Each structure stands twice: as C-alpha cells, then as structure tokens.
Amino acid sequence: MIPLSWYLILSGLLFLIGLLAVLIRKNSIGILMGIELILNAANINLLAFWRYLYANSGDHRGQMFVIVVFVVAAAEAAVGLAMIISAYRRKNTIVANEINELKG
Amino acid sequence: MSFIADPIPFIITWLTRTMTSWGWPSEIVTVILYVLGALLLTVGAMVFTTMLIWAERKIGGRFQDRPGPNRVGPWGIFQTIADMLKIFTKEFITPVGADKVPYNLAPVLAVAAVLCVWAVLPFSKTVFGSNIGVGLLFLIAVGGLGEVAIILAGFGSNNKYALLGAFRAVAQLLSYEVPMVIVLLIPVMLTGSMGMNDIVAAQKIPFIVLAPVAGMIFFTSLIAENGRAPFDLIEADSELVAGYNIEYSGLKFGFFFVADFLHAFTSALIFATLFLGGWQGPGATNIPILGFIYLLIKTALVYFVMLALRFSLPRFRIDQMMNLNWKFLTPLALFTFMTTAVVNKVLPAGENLLRIGGLLAVNVVLWLIANWAMSSYMVRIPRPVVSGPRPVAVGEKKQAPKEEVAS
Amino acid sequence: MSPQQFFFIITAVVILVSALMTVITRKMMHSALWFVLALLGVAVIFALLEASFFAVVQVLVYVGAIAILIIFSVMLTRKAMEDTGSQVNKTWVISLLIVNLTAIGGFLAFRSWEVLGTFPTALMAEHYDIGELGMALIDPERFALPFEVTSILLLAALVGAIYIAFQRKEGKK
Numbered sequence: 264m265i266p267l268s269w270y271l272i273l274s275g276l277l278f279l280i281g282l283l284a285v286l287i288r289k290n291s292i293g294i295l296m297g298i299e300l301i302l303n304a305a306n307i308n309l310l311a312f313w314r315y316l317y318a319n320s321g322d323h324r325g326q327m328f329v330i331v332v333f334v335v336a337a338a339e340a341a342v343g344l345a346m347i348i349s350a351y352r353r354k355n356t357i358v359a360n361e362i363n364e365l366k367g
Numbered sequence: 368m369s370f371i372a373d374p375i376p377f378i379i380t381w382l383t384r385t386m387t388s389w390g391w392p393s394e395i396v397t398v399i400l401y402v403l404g405a406l407l408l409t410v411g412a413m414v415f416t417t418m419l420i421w422a423e424r425k426i427g428g429r430f431q432d433r434p435g436p437n438r439v440g441p442w443g444i445f446q447t448i449a450d451m452l453k454i455f456t457k458e459f460i461t462p463v464g465a466d467k468v469p470y471n472l473a474p475v476l477a478v479a480a481v482l483c484v485w486a487v488l489p490f491s492k493t494v495f496g497s498n499i500g501v502g503l504l505f506l507i508a509v510g511g512l513g514e515v516a517i518i519l520a521g522f523g524s525n526n527k528y529a530l531l532g533a534f535r536a537v538a539q540l541l542s543y544e545v546p547m548v549i550v551l552l553i554p555v556m557l558t559g560s561m562g563m564n565d566i567v568a569a570q571k572i573p574f575i576v577l578a579p580v581a582g583m584i585f586f587t588s589l590i591a592e593n594g595r596a597p598f599d600l601i602e603a604d605s606e607l608v609a610g611y612n613i614e615y616s617g618l619k620f621g622f623f624f625v626a627d628f629l630h631a632f633t634s635a636l637i638f639a640t641l642f643l644g645g646w647q648g649p650g651a652t653n654i655p656i657l658g659f660i661y662l663l664i665k666t667a668l669v670y671f672v673m674l675a676l677r678f679s680l681p682r683f684r685i686d687q688m689m690n691l692n693w694k695f696l697t698p699l700a701l702f703t704f705m706t707t708a709v710v711n712k713v714l715p716a717g718e719n720l721l722r723i724g725g726l727l728a729v730n731v732v733l734w735l736i737a738n739w740a741m742s743s744y745m746v747r748i749p750r751p752v753v754s755g756p757r758p759v760a761v762g763e764k765k766q767a768p769k770e771e772v773a774s
Numbered sequence: 775m776s777p778q779q780f781f782f783i784i785t786a787v788v789i790l791v792s793a794l795m796t797v798i799t800r801k802m803m804h805s806a807l808w809f810v811l812a813l814l815g816v817a818v819i820f821a822l823l824e825a826s827f828f829a830v831v832q833v834l835v836y837v838g839a840i841a842i843l844i845i846f847s848v849m850l851t852r853k854a855m856e857d858t859g860s861q862v863n864k865t866w867v868i869s870l871l872i873v874n875l876t877a878i879g880g881f882l883a884f885r886s887w888e889v890l891g892t893f894p895t896a897l898m899a900e901h902y903d904i905g906e907l908g909m910a911l912i913d914p915e916r917f918a919l920p921f922e923v924t925s926i927l928l929l930a931a932l933v934g935a936i937y938i939a940f941q942r943k944e945g946k947k
Contacts, residue, residue, distance in 0.1 A: 264893045265782050265822075273786045273819070275880055277812075279873050280793040286869035287862045290802060292847050296809050299840065300793055303816045306828075314823045315893075323910040327917045329828060333835055334924040338931030340840045344847045345935040357851050360863070398777045468804060500904050504830045511838020515810065518845055522803070530849075537842065561904060 270311035278304035291347045291357045295340065302336040372654045375494045408485050408496065416629050417447040423628065423674060430678040454624075457617035462525050465614065470523030474615065474622035476516035481630045483509040488636055489564050491646045491658035502563035503551055506637060507544065510592060513630075514540050517611055520623075524614035532610035535685060536601040540592055542692045546700040547588035553581040553707050554641050567645035571718055575642040580703050580730045580737075582642045584696055589634040590673060591688070594627070597680040598688060632670060639665040694744075699737050706733065782822055789815035800861055802848045810841045827904050 277300060284297025306329050313325025351357050370377045379400060386396045421436065421444055428435025436443030461470065486496035487505050499505065514537050521533020555561050557577060558569040575582045591598040602610040612623045639645060643665045646658030683691070710729050714722045792812035799805040813836045820829035863869070910916045 264776065265779055266893060269782060269786070270819075270823070271884075273789070275877070276790055277793055277816075279877050280790065280797060282876075283869060283873050284793075284797040286872070287797065287866045289861060289863055292802065292844060292851070293797075293805060293861070296796055296805065296844065299809070299836070300796070300812065303813065303836075306832075307816060307819055310820060310823050310825050310828060314825065318824075321906070323907055323917070326825070326828070326907055327910065327920060329825075330911075331920055331924055333828075333831060334928060337835055337840060338927055340843060341935045342931050342938070344843050345939040348847060348850060349938050351851050394777050466801075466803060468807060472807070499826045499830075501827050501830050504827070504834065508830045508833040508838060511834055511842075514842060515837065515845070518842060519807075522845070522849055541842075559905070 267311060267315045270307060274304045274308040274311065277307065289358045289360065291350075291359045291362075292344075294359060295343050295347070298343075299336060299340060302332055306332055372656055373493060374656065376655075404496065405486070409482055412482060412485055412629060413625065416625050416632070417451065418444075419628050419632050419670075420447045420450075420624075422670075426671070426674050427678050430675070451621065454618060454621040459617045459619065460614075462614045464525040466523045466525070468523070469519035470614075471619070473516045473520035473523060474619045474626070476519065477513060477626040478622050478629070480509050480513035480516060481626050481633055483512070484633050484637070487563050488640055489567050489645060490662060491655040492652055493655050494659070495564060498562060498564050500560070500562045503555060503561045503566070503641075507548055507551070510540070510544065513626075520615070521611040524611070526614055529611050529613050532601060532613075536594065536611060539594070539598065539601065539685075539688060542689060543588045543591040543598075543696075546584055546692065546696040547592065549697070549700040549704050550581045550584045550588070551641070552704055553578045556708060556711055563640060567640055567647065570644040570647055572723065573642060573644040573647075577723060577726045578642075578703070578707060578730060579727070580699070580733050581707070582638075584700050584703070585642065586638060587696065589638060590676065591692070593630050593634055595631060595673065596677040597683050599677075600682060600685055600688065631673060632666070635666045635669040635673060636662070638669050643669070695737070695741065699733070703730070703733055778822065782819075785815050785818045785822070788812075789819070798861075802852070803845075806841070806845050806848050809844065810837055813837050813841060827907065 281297045281300030281304060284300060285294050288294055288297065309325050309329050309332070313329075317325055347357060350362055354362055356362065382400060382403075383396055386399070387393060424446070425435040425443065436446035439445040439449050461467070484506055487499065487502040489495040489498075517533050517536050517540070521529045521531075521536075524530070554566050554574050557574060558566045560566070594601040602612070612620055615623060639662060644661075645665075646655075646662045648658065648661035651658035651661055706729050707726065710725055714725045716722070789812050792808045792815060795808040796805050796812060799808060813832065817829045817832040817837075820826075820832055911921050912918055
C-alpha cells in the first residue's frame with residue numbers, strides 16, 4: 264500500500280522542477296512548459312488528498328478543483344501560445360528577456 | 368464443454384490455480400496474467416493484420432475488375448508474408464539532417480496508439496482487457512496519441528512535403544474528432560454509463576436502430592480519422608507522394624502500414640461494438656464464444672462497407688473536407704444530441720415500441736431536415752464559369768505570318 | 775514491496791527524470807518530447823490513484839491538445855533561437871539556490887504531520903461511479919456555479935486566442 268506522503272513528495276518535487284523551468288529558461292515556450300508542470304503537480308496533490316481523505320464520503324470537492332485546474336491550464340496554454348506566436352511575428356524573437364519594450 | 372464454450376477464462380483460472388499452487392502471492396499472479404494477456408492481444412492483432420491486408424487487396428481488386436494478388440499461394444494468401452519479408456530486409460535510410468528521436472519514435476507511437484484501443488473492447492461476455500468506467504473516453508484519448516505520432520513523423524523527416532502532409536493530416540484528425548465526440552455521447556445517454564461493457568450489455572436492440580443519424584455521423588468521422596478514402600488526402604499518392612511517411616523505408620514504413628490497416632479494422636470493431644450490438648446475439652450470453660463469432664461477423668460486415676467506400680468514391684479536397692465537417696457534421700451532431708437528450712427523457716424507459724418509434728422518428732425528421740438544408744445550400748453556390756465551350760477540333764489551319772528575314 | 779509500490783516508484787522516477795530533462799535539454803524539440811513523457815507519467819499516477827476519468831482526460835487534453843500545440847509552436851519558432859547556445863538565464867545559480875531552499879524548508883515544515891502516513895481505504899462500490907461526479911457538476915447546491923464559470927472562461931479563452939492570432943487579410947494590416 265502506498266502511503267500518502269509518497270504522492271506528496273512526488274508532487275512537491277514536480278512543482279519545484281516546474282518552478283526551476285520558469286525561473287531558468289530563456290525560451291518563452293520553455294517557460295510555458297514549466298507552468299504546465301506546476302499545474303500538473305497541483306493536480307497530483309489535489310487528487311491524492313481527495314482519494315486518501317475524502318473519497319468514501321461523497322465529497323467531490325477535490326475532483327471539482329482538478330477539473331477547474333484542467334480547464335484553466337488548457338485555456339492558459341492556448342492563449343499563451345497565441346500571444347507568444349503573435350509576439351514572435353512582431354519582434355522576431357521568443358527569448359523572454361528581449362521582449363521588454365512596450366513600443367511597437 | 369466449458370473449455371469450448373469459454374476458452375479464455377478457463378485458461379485464466381487454470382493458470383491462476385497453477386501459479387498459486389507454486390506459492391506465488393496473488394498480486395504477482397495478477398500482474399503476470401495481465402502482462403500475458405496484453406502480449407497475447409498484441410501478437411494476435413498484428414498477426415491478424417496480415418489476413419486483413421490480403422482481404423483488402425483481394426476485395427479491392429475485385430471492385431476494380433481485376434483479380435488482386437493470386438500468385439503466392441492459393442488465392443494469394445501468402446502475399447502479405449512475402450511483402451513483410453521484403454519490408455523486413457529493406458535498408459533503413461535516414462535522411463540527412465533528420466532529428467533522430469522524433470524520426471524513430473513516430474512509427475512506434477503510431478502502432479502503440481492503435482493497439483491501446485484493443486485493451487478496452489469487450490470481445491465476449493467474459494473476455495475483455497479491462498473494464499474501466501470511462502472506456503469510451505479512452506478510445507478518443509489514444510486517438511490523440513496517434514496525432515502526436517503523425518506530427519513527429521512529419522517533423523522528423525526534414526522534408527517540406529512531409530511537414531505539409533503532417534499539418535494537413537493533423538488538421539483533418541483534430542477537426543473530425545469534434546463530431547465524433549459529440550455523437551459518442553448518444554450511446555452513453557441511451558446506456559447511462561461510459562464503460563464499453565455496459566454499452567454492449569444494454570444493446571438488446573442495437574443502437575443503430577435507435578440512433579441511425581448518430582451512427583452515420585460516427586461512421587463518417589471514423590473513416591476520416593483513419594485517413595482512408597474518400598478522406599485520404601493525407602497520403603494522396605498523386606499529390607504529396609506519400610504524405611508524412613515519405614522518408615520512411617523498411618520496417619519503419621511497415622509499422623505505419625500496419626498501423627493504417629489495424630486502425631481501419633479497429634474502427635470497424637469500435638463501430639460494431641457501439642452501434643451494432645457487439646457480442647450480442649442469440650445465445651451469446653450463455654455461450655460466450657458465440658458472442659465472439661457474432662462480433663467478428665459484424666466487424667467483417669462493417670469493414671466490407673468501409674472497403675466499398677474506399678474503392679468507389681473519389682477523393683475530397685481539403686476545403687470540401689473542412690466544409691463537410693464544420694458546416695454539416697458538427698451542427699447535425701449537435702442537433703441530434705440535443706433532440707435525442709430531450710426525447711430520451713420524455714419517452715418512457717424500457718424497450719417498448721413507443722421508445723423505439725419515437726427515437727427513430729426523431730432521427731428520420733433530422734435526416735430530412737439535414738438533406739433539405741444540404742441540397743438548398745449546394746444549389747446556391749454559383750459555379751464560376753471559366754471560359755466558354757471550346758471546340759474539340761480546330762476547323763481550318765491558319766498559317767503563321769511569315770517573318771521577314773532581315774537581309 | 776507490493777506491485778503497486780513498484781509501479782509507483784518506476785512511474786515517479788520516469789516523471790521526475792523527464793521533467794528534469796525538459797528543463798535542461800538543449801534542443802527545444804527534445805524538450806517538448808520529454809514534456810509529453812512527463813504528462814503521460816502523470817496520467818499513470820492518476821490511474822494509480824483510481825481516478826480513471828482524470829487519467830483519460832489528462833491524456834486527452836494535455837497530450838492530445840496542449841502538447842500538440844506546444845510542438846506546433848516549437849516548429850513555428852525554430853528560427854528564432856538557435857539550439858546551440860546556453861538555454862538558461864544568467865541567474866541560474868540563484869534560482870537553483872532558491873528552489874533548493876524551498877525544498878528543504880518544505881520538508882522540514884511538513885515532516886511531522888500525522889496525515890502523511892495514512893493509507894487509502896478501499897473505495898466503496900457506490901463511489902466508484904463517474905455518474906456521481908456528473909450529478910455533482912450540475913447540482914445547483916454543489917458545483918453548478920464553478921462549472922458554468924469555467925465554461926465562460928473557456929469561451930473567453932477561445933475568443934481571445936482567435937483574436938490574438940488572427941492575421942488580417944492584406945490591406946487591413
């Protein structure tokens with residue numbers, strides 16, 4: 264049987280790796296992938312807590328939260344990628360540091 | 368008798384008893400049995416594909432008034448083995464500048480995406496891979512894996528035509544998933560569950576009778592998802608040479624080839640399971656092997672219809688295909704779904720004639736409306752007249768004016 | 775070690791290694807492929823948690839849509855940034871330090887929480903049903919409001935993405 268702490272450690276480490284991706288990478292798409300990893304880690308966390316503590320009580324709050332996180336992640340990935348492509352068309356770069364002027 | 372009536376569970380119980388009597392813990396036995404089952408299913412599917420390829424070529428030949436393969440073995444049944452031998456021994460030519468990881472991963476992913484579907488299909492009352500409660504959604508999810516495989520193939524080939532072919536293929540596949548998913552909700556509504564076992568068990572009357580419009584939309588979307596004619600602009604031989612698998616040779620191309628045919632057969636299996644009743648038939652609940660035979664017969668019928676469509680219809684252009692999807696299939700799917708939901712709640716439950724008649728009537732009305740809308744739409748498109756009628760033969764020869772030669 | 779623990783450890787290792795390779799790999803395309811592997815691993819974890827619906831939706835939404843979007847974007851912007859230089863910022867040392875400190879701090883803070891050792895109780899049959907989640911989603915006293923709000927969010931994202939990415943025809947640019 265798998266104790267709850269294993270799932271929490273996994274989700275914590277995945278969150279930290281995603282955070283590393285957001286902080287370190289130059290490429291905007293790389294930063295977006297880091298954000299998606301963070302959201303996945305949150306999902307694992309929520310579902311683990313739901314399964315271990317609330318699954319038999321008919322309380323679906325954990326599952327509902329995961330559904331909302333799925334929807335938010337999908338919407339944000341779509342809009343974020345559209346913005347990255349649009350910025351690429353204007354400035355011809357996707358390095359996050361170089362898109363630093365409001366002009367143009 | 369029980370071995371003949373129900374071979375696979377008999378073997379499973381015998382194996383479980385043997386392994387437990389050797390002293391192995393029951394969890395390890397379960398894992399081993401699952402792995403063995405998956406291996407058996409995979410090998411069976413791949414070996415069956417050889418018969419499928421032969422059947423397709425033979426029947427296709429007959430449709431086109433030619434004999435098909437008839438040299439290698441009686442009626443050419445060993446033709447596929449000869450083809451496989453050739454494919455095995457061909458050299459792998461990797462194009463220069465191709466990215467190795469996507470290039471090599473794509474064929475494997477394509478076959479894996481199709482084989483995953485076989486895990487949720489119920490083959491008889493007692494033989495199925497796994498009975499997850501969301502089997503229907505699983506089918507669509509592994510379709511997404513196939514799309515990733517196509518993009519990787521197109522991108523990893525370092526070839527503009529392969530990339531273009533991959534883009535068009537993914538556009539088609541993603542578009543036709545929309546009406547497919549909407550229409551798949553209708554068997555779910557009529558059953559009350561998303562599990563494939565429940566859907567088959569609830570089909571005392573096949574769903575093609577209760578929801579024929581949904582069945583037709585689903586059939587069209589299945590053919591489009593496979594990339595078979597008339598939707599085969601993905602691999603249009605006369606346009607793109609071979610689409611996203613131009614740069615593949617040898618066994619890697621063999622994988623794409625097998626994935627294509629296996630996907631067609633799997634689609635026929637899915638249609639037979641969801642709309643034609645799967646393993647249901649007279650006596651199938653008592654003698655499960657009969658259920659398997661019924662399923663095979665129904666699948667063969669559906670596959671034959673798919674072959675007939677393939678060898679009879681010309682190919683769609685990409686704009687015709689997109690128009691068909693977004694302007695016809697998706698609104699029709701939405702309307703069917705909404706009206707079936709309302710009618711299903713209003714009519715009394717059970718298998719009485721009122722329910723069947725009501726659902727059939729709704730579908731017929733929808734089909735008539737859709738027909739009228741399509742025909743009036745098609746009348747309104749003005750066909751551009753490019754030039755007047757041209758004569759076939761020129762009347763008199765005109766002399767070309769002679770040039771004055773400068774002296 | 776039970777088979778469940780064995781599978782969990784293998785999957786966890788696969789997820790963490792893929793996520794790490796996503797951050798570190800030089801070529802953007804390989805980074806996207808490692809990302810897909812990490813997402814598939816997370817789907818397996820959801821299946822281990824007996825949330826089969828979420829495992830399937832993870833493959834459908836993340837791998838089938840978001841990963842394809844990311845691969846398309848990588849393909850479209852390949853010329854923007856060459857794959858040979860350093861892929862990380864100048865500030866990578868400080869970031870690594872911050873992440874490590876957060877990890878150690880987190881472990882120390884939650885070390886003695888008694889919830890951590892709980893084992894899962896067997897799922898009772900009537901709570902296995904996905905239909906219950908569906909009923910909860912449309913029940914006005916339970917979760918109908920978040921459901922409707924997320925659909926409005928999706929509509930806003932749809933309109934926004936189309937508007938941002940739409941290229942005007944010639945003459946109106």
